[in-house]
Amino acid sequence: MRAPTQRYRNILDFALSSLLRRKGRNLSLTGVYTLVVFVLASLIFFVQALKREARELLVQAPDMVVQRLVAGRHDPILAAQAEAIRSIRGVLEVRPRLWGYYYDPAFGGNLTVMANEHEPIAADAVWIGQGVARNMRVNEGDLISLRAYDGLPMLFLVQKILPTESELVSSDLVLMAPRDVRSLFHFPEGLATDLAITAGNPRELPTIAAKIVERFPDARPILKAELLRTYEAVFDWRGGLMVVVLGSALLSFVIFAWDKATGLSAEERREIGILKSIGWESSDVLLLKFWEGTVVSLTAFLSGILLAYVHVFFFSARLFEHALKGWSVLFPRYRLLPALDGYQLTVLFFLTVLPYTAATLVPIWRAATVDPDAAMRT
Amino acid sequence: MIELVQVVKTFQAGLATPFTAVDGVSLSIPEAQITVLKGPSGSGKTTLLTLIGCMARPTSGRIHLHRLPGNVLPQLQAGDSVEITSLPERFLTAIRRRTFGFIFQQFNLIRGISVLENVMLPAYPTGEDHRSVEARAVQRLESLGLGRHLRASVERLSGGEAQRVAIARALINDPTVLIADEPTAHLDSRLSEDFMALMGQFKAAGKTLLITSHDPIVHGSPLADRVVELRDGQIVAEP
Known part of the structure; x- marks a missing residue:
């Protein structure tokens, strides 16, 4: 029986076994990726939680x-x-x-x-x-x-x-x-x-x-509106400052991802050539690489989000509190109320998954469109 | 039957150093026979195989495939003919997948995965149920004496075993034509003879076989129905 979804499942199966074949490389990539998501997510969660708390505080204000x-x-x-x-x-x-x-x-x-x-x-x-x-x-x-x-x-x-x-x-x-x-x-x-x-x-x-x-x-x-604006501006400014500092980390990650995920080794190019020669279309190879990228991205994204959630809402963002709270020397320690919103997660998704996908797409497409007769000539 | 009419393949056409690998070849390859292309290195054998096997397009000329099997393309019936040089990549891939099985000189198995998965690979994009593909792959491997190596990694196989895995992989989509490029280049005489015996079995089963080789065990084999000699991209002898 040929179901349209079966092709996706077959190629996903192979994508998973391909990832397992290159454990070291993929684990290091996922690890760095998770770290970047964790840092960015902690920052966004923390700034948003502070702003939300400030808004709640001002609801009760005169x-x-x-x-x-x-x-x-x-x-x-x-x-x-x-x-x-x-x-x-x-x-x-x-x-x-x-x-x-x-x-x-x-x-x-x-x-x-x-x-x-x-x-x-x-x-x-x-x-x-x-x-x-x-x-x-x-x-x-x-x-x-x-x-x-x-x-x-x-x-x-x-x-x-x-x-x-x-x-x-x-x-x-x-x-x-x-x-x-x-x-x-x-x-x-x-x-x-x-x-x-x-x-x-x-x-x-x-x-x-x-x-x-x-x-x-x-x-x-x-x-009250002036107070709210001041709070938001202060938290945004602090958050923005951190984003600038972390920008270099993000850039390093993009370069790393480019190198690791797209710098296809001779072995990978050979494999793509073999797949093309045994009847895989360019779109099948792209689907394979898409699955591989999706597994790495989603694993890193979900792990990073989970770690950031625990870090911010259970450990009061220990790693960033001095930079973000500013007054922590004088202010008693407090715990933020756990909350997530879809908008923040979407922003994070686009900040992390999109650069990775963009960094990997073009070179993979180039490798996937290799002539199938290349395998005959190696 | 496969029919080639004045097929030319020029690499780097339009550049300062064009190279014509296949130069005006016209040839008919009958069904259920073993056709051997022989000739020295650089004579155009492999290029001709890639053109026939829908892996590359000729610069000029026509290639007709007659009496296609069913399920190749939705718009084609079993037994139809098609001229392949003008087809888009998607159709060429579909024809290649269903019509041709390839056995490469270097076997071209994917390292790090099992023998079984290597054999199943060509069937993945067809969308066929995983279990039925697996059952067929197991049956092919067992018939080639590799039943005990199903889960082994391909790096552990000997040259002869690796070639039989490559043969099982070439057969997984049940193609009508088997194409083998210098299949005995890495085999000793006994294994080369075993290989030809296996080709004889496939011929008896109705497969069309197209083999390039300059190994006398292949082109001198009584199983070879036809030997076509190529030199400098042209046919020089066709006994």
Whole structure:
């Protein structure tokens, strides 16, 4: 029985046995190929995961934040200004926020200490993020000690550990009662870190911001969209920088692939000649080489993706974190939420499989179109 | 029957140093007979084989294949004739695959794979079921006394065994014509005689055999029905 698919299967069978015949060469090629996919995939996964986390963080952020500047630096703002801003048309809500950074010398990282705005927290109690709990090795019901502004320790009961919905958002977070934040930082009554503003119509935000600056010239309104753009630009820039550095690796790989996959040895040329002379068409030889290339490409692509996935989402991209995170010295370690999207995989596929295919196609086509009588003359 | 009419093959035609390997050869090769092309090196024997076997095209002249087997091309019936010099590569390959089996001087087996897989190779692109091809390959190899070498790598075979593998491979698609290029060049006298005996069996089975050789065991064999002598690309003697 001659099925159209049988020809493909027969040639695939032979392609596999051909690959096994040249184990050393094909394993080294697949190994280098996997490494390139792994590096590029780690980079893309990591940058995308950071951007996704940043977007999630900003979903919960207010539409606009108003800070006060003194000599160009961020300074506490008068909570009373909230009333004046609330009177601007289009403003729905203004919330004075109370927060600050606390440097913990024990694990060399900054914590974000914040007064809980949504649910009341008892005095001398805290809710902490997963990263803080991990680093301090505490569970719910334990006590933690923070050094106040005057150097004296303050004891807090860990009442709740925040869920892992997004660790980037909550990893370094310590939530407490407003009174405790003021005690810890010696934050005067009547002042807030900034004002969080919610608008009825997001399109009116630039107008509202302009009115705030007009009324309070020392105020600095920051729109959510601006924050998002800044985050994306920073991560893209870092990612782009890495791509430039890794570009040389990619180029080396293309040259390597060209040499290994296309620099057909005399033995391979002889084999192609034999196949042509015993009744294989050029298209059969191309199909054979296509299968060989596909097996190498797909094996390397899938292995590289799998390794990158584990590297980024289970080991927090240890190999690149210093280059990509930038703030890792001060920022507590966190784990990114595992996620993949089709677009990223498609981009990766085109970044890795396409250059390889392009590098191998032309020389193979040249060898495949060798005259069948060549075998008679060797 | 294969019929050649004023066939010329010139290499590097149009360049400064053209070389005419086959020069105006007209020849009829009857069915179910052994035809031997003899002549010194460079006389054009191998080039003529490649032209007849649809591996290359002549510069001029015509080659007709008469009484083709079935299943060669969809537009041809069993018993049809076809003029091959103007056919595109795809059709030439299909004709070569179904009509001709080749036994090369160097055997041209693929190293690193088994005897069995070497024999099955010509059938892979036909899309025939793998198991039926395998069964046929095993049967061919067993009939040639190679049953115990099925899974052996071809590098381990002696010269005579390697040639029998090449013969089994040439027979896998059940061609009507067997073409052998200097088949005894690497064999001793006893193996050369064995080879001719085998060719005699194929002739008896109705195969057409076309052999190039300057070995007296081949062209002097009583099994050879016809010996055509070539020199400088031309036929000089046809007893």
